[in-house]
Amino acid sequence: MKFGQDFQAALARDEYPQQWIDSAISYKKLKKCIKRVQEELQSLGLDKGILDELWQHVDIGPNNGEVSAADTRLHYSMDGASEVKFTPKLTIAIDPTDGSPVDAWLSSNTRRVLRELAKSSHTTSDSSSSRSNSVVGRSEVRGSLSHDKAEPRADLPADPDCPSEIQQNERAQHLETIEVPLTSDSEFFQILRRELADLDSLQQSERERMEKEIIKLGHELRDLKSNKSKKSRQEIEVWRRIFELYSDAEVFLSSHEADAGSRDYTHAQQHFQHFSKALQAQQNGVLKLSKPVAESLGRFLNINIKLLRLMKFQDINRTALAKIMKKFDKRTALHAQSSIQSSLITTPYLAQNLARATCFTISEEILTVIPQLNDYLCPICFSISWKPVRLRCNHIFCIRCMIVLQRQEKTHCPLCREEVVMEANADDVDREMMKFLKSNFRADVKQKQKDNELAAGIDRWGAQYESSQKCIIM
Incomplete structure (x- = not known):
């Protein structure tokens, strides 16, 4: 099944609102436009095969296959691309002596059409008449052509001491170009x-x-x-x-x-x-x-x-x-x-x-x-940071973990490794955060307080303290 059919089926299958469907890309309509673009190019003697031949002799830049800005032999662009109406155009460099495309091995029919376009542009420039009525041959109904005149090209023999890029730039300065507006592209x-x-x-x-x-x-x-x-x-x-x-x-x-x-x-x-x-x-x-x-x-x-x-x-x-x-x-x-x-x-x-x-x-x-509890966990014990001690480095730990670090004489912050642990004292407890935690996580704070009391009892009385807290009713 072709993509156009898949696309229409997807729009129908998901039951989008009609407003959405009306706003979707009109794939089939655009395909028909492409066919008209092909016909227009063929009427100018520029079918796909000929354009492929032209592009083979255009320098392609390193970024995403873009055409090098210095290469003027063939260029596809769009005037007024930010406006409501705009006109795509194909710019072709020609030899001013005979109107032939530069560095392109094309059919005699294409060469003839492009020569007619060049002659038409010359005639328009010399007579200062309206460009829109001056096109002859097959381009007669395709709109105006703009023609950029350059100085007559002098013979530029190959110079072994001159870099090829410089030679190309000198050569480009002596070329003329014709611009072919593409009506169907505009549509x-x-x-x-x-x-x-x-x-x-x-x-x-x-x-x-x-x-x-x-x-x-x-x-x-x-x-x-x-x-x-x-x-x-x-x-x-x-x-x-x-x-x-x-x-x-x-x-x-x-x-x-x-x-x-x-x-x-x-x-x-x-x-x-x-x-x-x-x-x-x-x-x-x-x-x-x-x-x-x-x-x-x-x-x-x-x-x-x-x-x-x-x-x-x-x-x-x-x-x-x-x-x-x-x-x-x-x-x-x-x-x-x-x-x-x-x-x-x-x-x-x-x-x-x-x-x-x-x-x-x-x-x-x-x-x-x-608030979520995960945002207020102590990075050491992974339980709620009660009571929260804010170190000079601005990292926060629960008071129980901070006491353990100081007893072990570990001076560096576990997160940033700054020497701030031993200087922490009761003044570094974040009272505002304590109030916030107690207001939003009552159950977790209550459990942490019990755990801290148990840990403090074990520190003072030993492991037997934990078992002594268990009451057995006979």
Whole structure:
């Protein structure tokens, strides 16, 4: 099955809204435009085989196959690429003495057509008449030709002492060029630009809609957190567990070295499924959802599903764009991807990382509302940093681990290796952070206090202290 059919099937299969489908890349329509471009080039004597022959004698730069700026023998460009209307054009260097293309072994028919174009340009320049009516031969209905005159070329014999690049530059200064406007190309890229603008608009509106839902949910969580009732505290703990599972799943962004960065749709979908399964397992076990939490959780999951759906739609349209540009170059030999695609990929639809932008909003408006215990663990014992000692290097450790380090006379910070451990004292306990931890992690703080008391008793009375704390009722 060809890509065009696969593309249409994907749009229909996923049941996208009609507005989305109307904004998608019109792959079949653009394919028909490519056929008209081929016919136009053939009418000028420049079919694919001939253009391939011309490109063989053009210097290709080291970056992405781009044509060297110093090579003027053949150049495909686009005037007004940032405006609504623009005209792609093919610039061909010719020998001013006979109008022949430079360094190209072409058919006699192509040479004849290009000579007619050159003669037409000369006539236009000499008579100062309108260029649009001066084209003769097969280019008569193709629009105007611009002709850049240069000084008559002098014979430039090969100089063994002169570098070839300098010779080429001197030679280029004595060449003349003709510019062939390509009407069908203009139609192709105008359609493409218009559709990319539609996709930009669609993506922006959908993103704004998702952000409104995220902000609304964030306000609900803030209201819940400000409520000091026992029920509210229980619901906050449920949300804390949900967000812990969500953060561990790393649905859209990965922090692992092997695949750090944004995930594509396929991997994001897989990680969202892992999160959904883990959440379901918790619901079947210890995680009990009240009706308000269940409703808010449903909206949170729906936000993620919408983002995944929009990412998938973005991916298939990006693939359609890559395919149609590849087909354009394959059938026309105009090297459009290396010449003008940079003006296309600057559109927000192609350049913007949708998942990263939306995940930032989720993090700022939702995840940070309910702090996660993992963000406040001591780097040594991996339990809550109670009481938090902030060293001069600004790293934080729980007071129990700091006492152990000082007893062992370890002077260096375990994280940055700065000599700051032995100078720490009671004044370095972060009182504001203590208040924050006690307010947000009551159960964890209470357990850490018990553990610290037990450890202190063992230090003073020995290992038998632990067993003496166990009370046996007869």
